[in-house]
Every structure is written in C-alpha cells, then in structure tokens.
Amino acid sequence: MVLFDFDTVIERKNTASVKWEQVKQVFGEEDVLPMWVADMDFNPPYEVAEAIKKRVEHEILGYAFVPDSTAEAIQAWLKKRHNWDIHPAWIAYCTGIVPAISTAIQAFTEPGDKVLLMSPVYHPFFHMVEKNGRVVVNAQLKLVENRFEIDWEQVEARLKEGAKLFLGCNPHNPGGRVWTKDELMKMADLCAQYNCLFLSDEIHSDLVYPPHTHVPVASLGDKYRDMTITCIAPTKTFNLAGIKASAVIIPNPELRKKFKDVQAVNGTSALNTFGIVGMEAAYRHGSEWLDALLVYLKENIDTAARFIAERLPEIRVMETEGTYLMWLDCRTYGLEEEALKDRLWKKAKLGVEIGSKFGPGGEGFIRMNIACPRKILMEGLNRLEKAFA
Incomplete structure (x- = not known):
C-alpha cells in the first residue's frame, strides 16, 4: 500500500497564493491563519506533478x-x-x-x-x-x-x-x-x-x-x-x-x-x-491518492467536531457529508457581524469566511476550511477557542 503524506506543513508563501498571501487585504491583519479560500495545503498526486x-x-x-x-x-x-x-x-x-x-x-x-x-x-x-x-x-x-x-x-x-x-x-x-x-x-x-x-x-x-x-x-x-x-x-x-x-x-x-x-x-x-x-x-x-485524502480529511472533520463539542459547546457543527468546508453555527453568542469579525480576525487572528457572504440564511455562521495538515488544524481550533474565550 502506498503511503501519502498529508501531515507535512508546506510553505506556500512567495508563490502568489491567494489563500496565504492576501490575508492582509481580506482580513486587515498580516498574521492571520488562513482557513478560508477553498484550496488545500497538500501536494497534488505525484503523477500529476x-x-x-x-x-x-x-x-x-x-x-x-x-x-x-x-x-x-x-x-x-x-x-x-x-x-x-x-x-x-x-x-x-x-x-x-x-x-x-x-x-x-x-x-x-x-x-x-x-x-x-x-x-x-x-x-x-x-x-x-x-x-x-x-x-x-x-x-x-x-x-x-x-x-x-x-x-x-x-x-x-x-x-x-x-x-x-x-x-x-x-x-x-x-x-x-x-x-x-x-x-x-x-x-x-x-x-x-x-x-x-x-x-x-x-x-x-x-x-x-x-x-x-x-x-x-x-x-x-x-x-x-x-x-x-x-x-x-x-x-x-x-x-x-x-x-x-x-x-x-x-x-x-x-x-x-x-x-x-x-x-x-x-x-x-x-x-x-x-x-x-x-x-x-x-x-x-489520482484515484489511490484521493482515497487516502478522504480518510485524512474525515479525520480532520472528526477532530474539529470533537474539539468544538468539548471546548466550544455553544457552536453547533453541521454534519459535513461532503467537501472539506465546515459550516459552524455561532448564533448562540448573539454577536453582530462586525463583532464576530473582530473576535475571529483581530482577536484570534483566524481567517475564516463569515456566513452572510453566502446569502440569506448565512448570518451568524462561519465557514472553516479544514483541508490542511493536522498541526495547522489544531492551531486554527485553538484560535477559534480564543475568539470566544
């Protein structure tokens, strides 16, 4: 069985990466951890490269x-x-x-x-x-x-x-x-x-x-x-x-x-x-690589869901049946959108999408991209906890 490495953290700056190099323009802060744009922080299949x-x-x-x-x-x-x-x-x-x-x-x-x-x-x-x-x-x-x-x-x-x-x-x-x-x-x-x-x-x-x-x-x-x-x-x-x-x-x-x-x-x-x-x-x-990726992504989703349930029970996590994007209901906190942005982007330095961007019904939600090495995921979750501490 071929083993695939999804744990190694790959430096993506200085590659004109929207996700990693435009955080200042989007979030107003330079040192935001980007968990927003829907691309992954993994190498593609070897055969493709x-x-x-x-x-x-x-x-x-x-x-x-x-x-x-x-x-x-x-x-x-x-x-x-x-x-x-x-x-x-x-x-x-x-x-x-x-x-x-x-x-x-x-x-x-x-x-x-x-x-x-x-x-x-x-x-x-x-x-x-x-x-x-x-x-x-x-x-x-x-x-x-x-x-x-x-x-x-x-x-x-x-x-x-x-x-x-x-x-x-x-x-x-x-x-x-x-x-x-x-x-x-x-x-x-x-x-x-x-x-x-x-x-x-x-x-x-x-x-x-x-x-x-x-x-x-x-x-x-x-x-x-x-x-x-x-x-x-x-x-x-x-x-x-x-x-x-x-x-x-x-x-x-x-x-x-x-x-x-x-x-x-x-x-x-x-x-x-x-x-x-x-x-x-x-x-x-890409089939074998994808099969391994899906296992890793599901582990990330389960890890995030457990963390939030234990440390941030006010946040409701919608079941992620597909995609690597988690949709989190933060309405219990009763925060206006600007206050929610301030907590996430400025206080916690966590770059996630605000739900209203996706139209009516998205207010009070956030979208978090978990397609990253687990080390980055845990850093993001710790920042999420800081945002609501």
Missing part, C-alpha cells in the same frame, strides 16, 4: 488543443467513481466553473430573466447572475435538526414565477450536504414541470464521505440528462485550482451548441497547456 514537469521539460509552450485522451480520462473517471456513463462528445471545456456558470447564464437566459438559487450558497452564484443582468430569485434552505433541507414550497413558488435556470450546488457549499437521489429527482421534476434548466455545480463531487454517495443528477435518466448542464473539475479534488480547467457536460446537442456559441463569442473555450496535462493526469492516476 510529474506529468506537468515532463511537459515543461519540452520547453516549447505553443498553442495547444485538448486531445481525445483527456475526454477519455474524464469518461473513465465518471464511470468508475460515480457510475455515470457519458459520451466524450458531450464535453465542453472551460477555464473554470465560475466562467462556465457565466457562460451558461448567457447561453440559456436573456437579460432580465430569473435565475433560481438556494441560499446560503457559493457566493459567485449571486455575482454571475447579477453581473450578467439577470435576476436572482431565492428559495432559502431550511435548517432542520442542524442539517440543510430544501424548502419545496419556496422552490415551486420561485419556479412558478418563471425562473429559467436553476443553479444547484452538489455537494453543497457551504453546508456540506450531499443531496440524495430522491431530492435531486424531485428538484429536477419540478424544473421540468416549469420549463427550467438545471445547472449542477458538482466540483466537490469527489469529496464525499461514507455512507453518503454523490449522484450526478444527469445520470438519473434520459429525462434529466437532456435538461441538465453538469460542471466538474479536478481542481478541488486534487488541489489544482491554479491550472484553471473544468469540464462542462451537456448531453443535449441543442444546449451544447448554444453553450459553445457563447464560448466562441467570449473566447473562453481554450484550456491552457497545464490545464490539459493536469486534468488528464489527475483523472487517470
């Missing part, structure tokens, strides 16, 4: 196209990890999930159209809808026994109002929910009933902990497949955010043409050389 190094050794970095072998690697990965059979022709490439969402909004809606979200949710969803001149309609998630559930009455009301596109997040960021097959089918059925397309952001799909299982909504049958746009990427799974590469899976040829037509206008369809090489290497060779 070696594939990129080998490509660099050639030295000439001319124009590149995405070879058929990359689509074949994606196809094999989705079949193996998620039991989803896709055709390589369904794949469009994009320079990231957020650009893909923006492209989809432009392709499938018109200015002034309504786009459905379920907050609290990944904040660029709001930005992409609004910056493209569309209107956010929100069906806020319900917190039931410390777990997010869908408010079906609100969802149907928003769809009746004429929402043209639903932006779904599965697994859910920031809440860590992995939506069940029944929930996904019910959501897709409602979208179909009201003629609303389903865009599923599945960037965290590989980061799911047993007994939970990720189900691609487009894998549930032809009816769902033809109304769904699925966004995936190796960047979260393998800590490769800097390669700027994603795959957008659109089985419906008419929808795929619309998407690619907008890409042609915006010039966003080309991947950079290292995005191509890194994506293929990750999906071909």
Whole structure:
C-alpha cells in the first residue's frame, strides 16, 4: 500500500497564493491563519506533478488543443467513481466553473430573466447572475435538526414565477450536504414541470464521505440528462485550482451548441497547456491518492467536531457529508457581524469566511476550511477557542 503524506506543513508563501498571501487585504491583519479560500495545503498526486514537469521539460509552450485522451480520462473517471456513463462528445471545456456558470447564464437566459438559487450558497452564484443582468430569485434552505433541507414550497413558488435556470450546488457549499437521489429527482421534476434548466455545480463531487454517495443528477435518466448542464473539475479534488480547467457536460446537442456559441463569442473555450496535462493526469492516476485524502480529511472533520463539542459547546457543527468546508453555527453568542469579525480576525487572528457572504440564511455562521495538515488544524481550533474565550 502506498503511503501519502498529508501531515507535512508546506510553505506556500512567495508563490502568489491567494489563500496565504492576501490575508492582509481580506482580513486587515498580516498574521492571520488562513482557513478560508477553498484550496488545500497538500501536494497534488505525484503523477500529476510529474506529468506537468515532463511537459515543461519540452520547453516549447505553443498553442495547444485538448486531445481525445483527456475526454477519455474524464469518461473513465465518471464511470468508475460515480457510475455515470457519458459520451466524450458531450464535453465542453472551460477555464473554470465560475466562467462556465457565466457562460451558461448567457447561453440559456436573456437579460432580465430569473435565475433560481438556494441560499446560503457559493457566493459567485449571486455575482454571475447579477453581473450578467439577470435576476436572482431565492428559495432559502431550511435548517432542520442542524442539517440543510430544501424548502419545496419556496422552490415551486420561485419556479412558478418563471425562473429559467436553476443553479444547484452538489455537494453543497457551504453546508456540506450531499443531496440524495430522491431530492435531486424531485428538484429536477419540478424544473421540468416549469420549463427550467438545471445547472449542477458538482466540483466537490469527489469529496464525499461514507455512507453518503454523490449522484450526478444527469445520470438519473434520459429525462434529466437532456435538461441538465453538469460542471466538474479536478481542481478541488486534487488541489489544482491554479491550472484553471473544468469540464462542462451537456448531453443535449441543442444546449451544447448554444453553450459553445457563447464560448466562441467570449473566447473562453481554450484550456491552457497545464490545464490539459493536469486534468488528464489527475483523472487517470489520482484515484489511490484521493482515497487516502478522504480518510485524512474525515479525520480532520472528526477532530474539529470533537474539539468544538468539548471546548466550544455553544457552536453547533453541521454534519459535513461532503467537501472539506465546515459550516459552524455561532448564533448562540448573539454577536453582530462586525463583532464576530473582530473576535475571529483581530482577536484570534483566524481567517475564516463569515456566513452572510453566502446569502440569506448565512448570518451568524462561519465557514472553516479544514483541508490542511493536522498541526495547522489544531492551531486554527485553538484560535477559534480564543475568539470566544
């Protein structure tokens, strides 16, 4: 059995790291411990780094196209990890999930159209809808026994109002929910009933902990497949955010043409050389590394949950079914947002995301990234305790 090292602390400063080198701009303090941006503090799989190094050794970095072998690697990965059979022709490439969402909004809606979200949710969803001149309609998630559930009455009301596109997040960021097959089918059925397309952001799909299982909504049958746009990427799974590469899976040829037509206008369809090489290497060779990573991340989640239960029982920890982002309910302290920031950022020097950033329903929560060596995790937890001492 190959052993993987997730405990070594790797110096990330002087690499233009957003997470580590922009804390002063974001938190107003220089010596903040960053547990915010959703990337990990681990090396990617050895085979991925070696594939990129080998490509660099050639030295000439001319124009590149995405070879058929990359689509074949994606196809094999989705079949193996998620039991989803896709055709390589369904794949469009994009320079990231957020650009893909923006492209989809432009392709499938018109200015002034309504786009459905379920907050609290990944904040660029709001930005992409609004910056493209569309209107956010929100069906806020319900917190039931410390777990997010869908408010079906609100969802149907928003769809009746004429929402043209639903932006779904599965697994859910920031809440860590992995939506069940029944929930996904019910959501897709409602979208179909009201003629609303389903865009599923599945960037965290590989980061799911047993007994939970990720189900691609487009894998549930032809009816769902033809109304769904699925966004995936190796960047979260393998800590490769800097390669700027994603795959957008659109089985419906008419929808795929619309998407690619907008890409042609915006010039966003080309991947950079290292995005191509890194994506293929990750999906071909990253499975064993990922299995070991998931064990380590789950241990981090359990460690954090135990620490908070013992030392900070006022904080409620939502179960993290997927992702490496913990969603912590700090409302018991009764702090206004500025006071919460002051305690975390200035007093404790802990860089975590404030929940209101993720829209209605996030007030009084914080999001903490635990994808780091355990030494850093424990330092972060001790700072969290200091914030509320």
